[in-house]
Amino acid sequence: MKSLLRVGLAVLLTPLVFIGLSRIDPLARWVGSDAVWTALTPLFRLFGAAGMEGEESVVLCVLLAVSFVTAALLVCIASVLIRRQRQGHAAR
DSSP: OHHHHHHHHHHHHHHHHHHHHHTOHHHHHHHTSHHHHHHTHHHHHHTTOOHHHHHHHHHHHHHHHHHHHHHHHHHHHHHHHHHHHHHHHHHO
């Protein structure tokens, strides 16, 4: 049950993390660089991305996946901190 709650919280936080990541100018410039598009070429081929719009969809999905992983890490870190705080109060 706790893991389902953590996944749900990560899903809810994903759009907020995505917005936060997209507002980081150096990251936005890096994502728009040729190096990233070259690195993602295998994914473009895998998903059959045709043209600029298809490639942008793949990049968007990659960014959403990174946002989800980041949100999941934040939720895990927060749950560990809350657990430690509760154990500290219970020991007193």
